[in-house]
Amino acid sequence: MANKVALVTGAARGIGLATVNLMLARGWQVAMLDRDAPELDKAARGLDDAMPFFCDVSSEEQVAETIPAILGRFGRLDAVVNNAGVAEFGPIEQTDFAMWRRVMDTNLDGVFLVTQAAIPALKDTRGSIVNIASISGLRASTLRVAYGTSKAAVIQLTRQQAAELGEYGIRANCVCPGPVRTKLAMAVHTQEIIDAYHDAIPLNRYGSEIEIAEVIAFLCSDQASYVTGQIIASDGGFESTGVGLPALRS
Template identity: 35%
Template sequence: MADSPFAGKVVVVTGAGSGIGAATAHRFGRDGATVIAVGRNEDKLRRTVAEAPAGSAIVARAADVADESSITALVEEVAREYGRLDVLVNNAGIATLGTVENTGTADWRQVMAVDVDGVFFASKAALPRLRAVGGCIVNVGSVSGLGGDWGLAAYNTAKGALANLTNAMALDHGREGVRVNAVHPCLTVTDLTASFLAEPVLAAFRERNPLGRPAEPAEVADVIAFLAGHDARFVNGVHIPVDGGLSASNGNPRLF
């Protein structure tokens, strides 16, 4: 894959055991990168490796992004072993249902630990390595970080924080040669959203979305790869909704 767009590059993808993370690992692997697929569940990571495109170099490494020492050690290990780090994809995330009133404190803190602290810890560890090679960070947010939902108070808060953290890092590190951008998927067919995809929720979403369906993980991964690539070399601090046009609406129901 010598002439592939990410040949010779090293990419770390968190939350790579399934869904968007696995699809992203596969996309970068197909494009010639050495991909470090990171997650807490080793069985899921092994599946990501087993299902990788032929000829790709994807390596599973267990680490917990919510544990600063764990993810820092992982990044340092990658830098020692491969001599560089070119792209960090902060994809690991969890959600819990509930309003402020009925979300448990433990659930709240767990969502913040993974969805916000995890991005902070991984980015902090990676930035010196990315700076050395002119690398980049792509954060996986959500349309739930750009607007509110009913019954997702913790997730809305966490993804909203991620969106503005993306802005801060883009400003702070752009002149250091490190670009930072974010993708914001709508409802996507993943393990995380499986409980939401039963009818009538899915029917309501199909009616609401201009493309009439949820996203597929590979469709999000393709945008992540664009943001990490040469064609996006002057793109920094950008938030791309990968939502089938959902955010084009002013919120009114379909009238005609």
């Protein structure tokens, strides 16, 4: 394991940074990608076996420069974790095209671009891809016309990657987190929304960054060597339930 290399996007904080730390603890080397340079440098400081790469995953040019830079530094690539994401919520009629594009640029185009650029290196290692979607890609909800649609597309893109890349030994899977108290979520979750999630989730709470990272790290690992094309919710049971849970509780 000592020489295996993972690329994690959106690595400066939140679920991405938790994934970096867990994979380092498991013996991986990690290329940390983010477009927030100061946060990325701060996050990478003092981490042995990790290297920050400033990269906006929605920029074809920056992605095209970054993958060779990673290979130049580490010599190989065994896992790609497409975690970078943005959340902007609004009703359909108030979601202007600029907002729609900002969400699609990072959440969907970024996954496409980074993965496509990494395919030659992943073929060499028979590596794996883990895309981070969301429960908002599994179930529709209010205000998520752009965000939810981008995440549903990531789910389909994962299946597409698994179907096309399996013959090279490359696996592709998708993790759909439930709510986690990161900067992304707290910017769009009011107290009312937090209470509603607690009500609707069988485990009755938000998840933590590390609980999501554990699923990501498993899917990257050899323990998941026969798992591909799978969409796995790490969501406290949210997706499995329908109406009536709060009533049954009381």
